[in-house]
Amino acid sequence: MTTVVTRAKWGAVAPRNVPTNITPGKGGVAIHHVGKGSVARSDHAQCAAQVRGIQKFHMEEKGWADIAYTYLVCVHDYIFVGRGKNVRTAANGSNSGNQNWYAVCGLVGDEDTLGEKLVDAYKSAIVDLRTSGGAGRGITGHRDHVSTTCPGDELYQMVKDGALTPGPDVPPPWPGIYLSYPPIMRNSSVTVWQKQMRARGSSITADGAYGPSSKSACTSFQRENGLTADGIVGPATWDATWA
Numbered sequence: 001m002t003t004v005v006t007r008a009k010w011g012a013v014a015p016r017n018v019p020t021n022i023t024p025g026k027g028g029v030a031i032h033h034v035g036k037g038s039v040a041r042s043d044h045a046q047c048a049a050q051v052r053g054i055q056k057f058h059m060e061e062k063g064w065a066d067i068a069y070t071y072l073v074c075v076h077d078y079i080f081v082g083r084g085k086n087v088r089t090a091a092n093g094s095n096s097g098n099q100n101w102y103a104v105c106g107l108v109g110d111e112d113t114l115g116e117k118l119v120d121a122y123k124s125a126i127v128d129l130r131t132s133g134g135a136g137r138g139i140t141g142h143r144d145h146v147s148t149t150c151p152g153d154e155l156y157q158m159v160k161d162g163a164l165t166p167g168p169d170v171p172p173p174w175p176g177i178y179l180s181y182p183p184i185m186r187n188s189s190v191t192v193w194q195k196q197m198r199a200r201g202s203s204i205t206a207d208g209a210y211g212p213s214s215k216s217a218c219t220s221f222q223r224e225n226g227l228t229a230d231g232i233v234g235p236a237t238w239d240a241t242w243a
């Protein structure tokens, strides 16, 4: 299962501004990679530092408002939150590209092995951007928007072959934050979880607010599924909700 690494967890610097003029429903998700050669880290403990380095490069060398990408995905099946949902990217190389397409960058170069965990992370990122980020159905490579070798020939072929296109059975990633009450927690991941609980027969409202009724539904669900009945949606409960 893919896990989201929040900006706080990877140690992001605050953005200079948050441009929200984006209409991703008109496009979808553009696929990127870091660059030439081999750049994937063998040890996941090193991935956060790699993401911090990319943010530093984009903000200090390029002068951009933030790291350019919406999400970054690693070969260990993690999603690092870049600009995040509903924020315009600076990665796609054209006005319409940045306005209509989210940008997901793999922490790989063109000589790295594109394994199953990386593919899973790309798919989870796309599912997440579609289910709670308003992304359209399109999946493109960076080179579809501007003249560039990105995302490398092998990854681009996977885009073209549909190898990164998620099937209906791909669950959205665990959002990297525990859904709990009290206090009432409101965010788009709560809505995603509530909708899935409703699809399983629960009568809770999908209002994006995790309060007493969500906690109670969660606790019952955990009891029925042999999980620790603490009323908190962590990775195991999130995963079981889509099992």
Ligand SMILES: [Zn+2]
Pocket (backbone or CB within 6 Å): 031, 032, 033, 091, 142, 150, 151
């Ligand atoms: Zn690119």
Ligand SMILES: [Zn+2]
Pocket (backbone or CB within 6 Å): 043, 044, 045, 047, 074, 075, 076, 077, 078
């Ligand atoms: Zn990693």
